[in-house]
Amino acid sequence: ERDLERVRAMGLGTAPVCMAKTHLSLSHDPALLGRPRGFRLPVRGLVPAAGAGFVVALCGDIQRMPGLGREPAFTRIDLDDEGRITGLA
Structure with missing residues:
Protein backbone atom coordinates (compact mmCIF):
# COMPACT_ATOMS: atom_id res chain seq x y z
CA GLU A 1 0.00 0.00 0.00
CA ARG A 2 2.93 2.32 0.65
CA PRO A 30 5.23 -21.04 -13.09
CA ALA A 31 3.58 -24.34 -12.04
CA LEU A 32 0.18 -23.04 -13.22
CA LEU A 33 1.00 -23.42 -16.90
CA GLY A 34 -0.84 -21.64 -19.69
CA ARG A 35 -4.10 -19.91 -18.85
CA PRO A 36 -5.14 -21.08 -15.38
CA ARG A 37 -8.48 -20.05 -13.87
CA GLY A 38 -9.46 -18.98 -10.40
CA PHE A 39 -6.06 -17.76 -9.18
CA ARG A 40 -5.13 -14.64 -7.23
CA LEU A 41 -2.24 -12.54 -8.47
CA PRO A 42 -0.10 -11.37 -5.54
CA VAL A 43 1.65 -8.06 -6.14
CA ARG A 44 4.59 -7.72 -3.78
CA GLY A 45 5.61 -4.25 -4.88
CA LEU A 46 5.21 -1.41 -7.34
CA VAL A 47 8.21 0.22 -8.98
CA PRO A 48 7.69 3.53 -10.78
CA ALA A 49 9.39 3.96 -14.14
CA ALA A 50 8.74 7.68 -14.13
CA GLY A 51 10.88 8.52 -17.15
CA ALA A 52 9.13 5.90 -19.24
CA GLY A 53 5.72 6.82 -17.80
CA PHE A 54 4.65 3.43 -16.47
CA VAL A 55 4.61 1.38 -13.26
CA VAL A 56 6.09 -2.12 -12.85
CA ALA A 57 4.04 -4.49 -10.68
CA LEU A 58 6.29 -7.19 -9.17
CA CYS A 59 4.21 -10.37 -9.08
CA GLY A 60 5.30 -13.46 -7.18
CA ASP A 61 8.95 -14.47 -6.85
CA ILE A 62 10.37 -12.67 -9.88
CA GLN A 63 13.96 -11.51 -10.37
CA ARG A 64 14.52 -8.15 -12.04
CA MET A 65 17.42 -7.77 -14.43
CA PRO A 66 20.15 -5.43 -13.23
CA GLY A 67 20.96 -2.43 -15.33
CA LEU A 68 24.31 -1.79 -16.95
CA GLY A 69 26.94 0.30 -15.21
CA ARG A 70 28.18 3.59 -16.61
CA GLU A 71 30.66 1.73 -18.79
CA PRO A 72 29.59 -1.77 -19.89
CA ALA A 73 32.36 -4.40 -19.60
CA PHE A 74 32.26 -5.19 -23.33
CA THR A 75 33.88 -1.83 -24.09
CA ARG A 76 37.14 -3.09 -22.52
CA ILE A 77 37.26 -6.42 -24.40
CA ASP A 78 39.39 -6.63 -27.54
CA LEU A 79 41.70 -8.87 -29.58
CA ASP A 80 45.44 -8.25 -29.69
CA ASP A 81 47.57 -8.61 -32.84
CA GLU A 82 48.02 -12.33 -32.17
CA GLY A 83 44.29 -13.02 -31.81
CA ARG A 84 44.26 -13.27 -28.01
CA ILE A 85 41.34 -11.84 -26.07
CA THR A 86 42.24 -8.93 -23.79
CA GLY A 87 40.28 -6.98 -21.20
CA LEU A 88 38.55 -9.85 -19.41
CA ALA A 89 40.45 -9.56 -16.13
Whole structure:
Protein backbone atom coordinates (compact mmCIF):
# COMPACT_ATOMS: atom_id res chain seq x y z
CA GLU A 1 0.00 0.00 0.00
CA ARG A 2 2.93 2.32 0.65
CA ASP A 3 4.18 1.71 -2.89
CA LEU A 4 0.76 2.61 -4.28
CA GLU A 5 0.71 5.84 -2.28
CA ARG A 6 4.19 6.72 -3.59
CA VAL A 7 3.17 5.98 -7.19
CA ARG A 8 0.09 8.18 -6.83
CA ALA A 9 2.12 10.98 -5.22
CA MET A 10 4.47 10.89 -8.23
CA GLY A 11 1.50 11.47 -10.54
CA LEU A 12 1.59 7.91 -11.92
CA GLY A 13 -1.70 6.76 -10.36
CA THR A 14 -3.30 6.25 -13.77
CA ALA A 15 -0.14 5.23 -15.64
CA PRO A 16 0.06 1.98 -17.66
CA VAL A 17 1.21 -1.06 -15.68
CA CYS A 18 3.86 -3.56 -16.78
CA MET A 19 3.54 -6.84 -14.86
CA ALA A 20 6.85 -8.51 -13.96
CA LYS A 21 5.93 -12.19 -13.60
CA THR A 22 6.78 -15.61 -14.94
CA HIS A 23 6.56 -16.08 -18.70
CA LEU A 24 5.18 -19.59 -18.24
CA SER A 25 1.73 -18.61 -17.02
CA LEU A 26 -0.76 -15.76 -16.90
CA SER A 27 -0.44 -16.15 -13.13
CA HIS A 28 2.57 -15.49 -10.92
CA ASP A 29 3.13 -19.24 -10.45
CA PRO A 30 5.23 -21.04 -13.09
CA ALA A 31 3.58 -24.34 -12.04
CA LEU A 32 0.18 -23.04 -13.22
CA LEU A 33 1.00 -23.42 -16.90
CA GLY A 34 -0.84 -21.64 -19.69
CA ARG A 35 -4.10 -19.91 -18.85
CA PRO A 36 -5.14 -21.08 -15.38
CA ARG A 37 -8.48 -20.05 -13.87
CA GLY A 38 -9.46 -18.98 -10.40
CA PHE A 39 -6.06 -17.76 -9.18
CA ARG A 40 -5.13 -14.64 -7.23
CA LEU A 41 -2.24 -12.54 -8.47
CA PRO A 42 -0.10 -11.37 -5.54
CA VAL A 43 1.65 -8.06 -6.14
CA ARG A 44 4.59 -7.72 -3.78
CA GLY A 45 5.61 -4.25 -4.88
CA LEU A 46 5.21 -1.41 -7.34
CA VAL A 47 8.21 0.22 -8.98
CA PRO A 48 7.69 3.53 -10.78
CA ALA A 49 9.39 3.96 -14.14
CA ALA A 50 8.74 7.68 -14.13
CA GLY A 51 10.88 8.52 -17.15
CA ALA A 52 9.13 5.90 -19.24
CA GLY A 53 5.72 6.82 -17.80
CA PHE A 54 4.65 3.43 -16.47
CA VAL A 55 4.61 1.38 -13.26
CA VAL A 56 6.09 -2.12 -12.85
CA ALA A 57 4.04 -4.49 -10.68
CA LEU A 58 6.29 -7.19 -9.17
CA CYS A 59 4.21 -10.37 -9.08
CA GLY A 60 5.30 -13.46 -7.18
CA ASP A 61 8.95 -14.47 -6.85
CA ILE A 62 10.37 -12.67 -9.88
CA GLN A 63 13.96 -11.51 -10.37
CA ARG A 64 14.52 -8.15 -12.04
CA MET A 65 17.42 -7.77 -14.43
CA PRO A 66 20.15 -5.43 -13.23
CA GLY A 67 20.96 -2.43 -15.33
CA LEU A 68 24.31 -1.79 -16.95
CA GLY A 69 26.94 0.30 -15.21
CA ARG A 70 28.18 3.59 -16.61
CA GLU A 71 30.66 1.73 -18.79
CA PRO A 72 29.59 -1.77 -19.89
CA ALA A 73 32.36 -4.40 -19.60
CA PHE A 74 32.26 -5.19 -23.33
CA THR A 75 33.88 -1.83 -24.09
CA ARG A 76 37.14 -3.09 -22.52
CA ILE A 77 37.26 -6.42 -24.40
CA ASP A 78 39.39 -6.63 -27.54
CA LEU A 79 41.70 -8.87 -29.58
CA ASP A 80 45.44 -8.25 -29.69
CA ASP A 81 47.57 -8.61 -32.84
CA GLU A 82 48.02 -12.33 -32.17
CA GLY A 83 44.29 -13.02 -31.81
CA ARG A 84 44.26 -13.27 -28.01
CA ILE A 85 41.34 -11.84 -26.07
CA THR A 86 42.24 -8.93 -23.79
CA GLY A 87 40.28 -6.98 -21.20
CA LEU A 88 38.55 -9.85 -19.41
CA ALA A 89 40.45 -9.56 -16.13
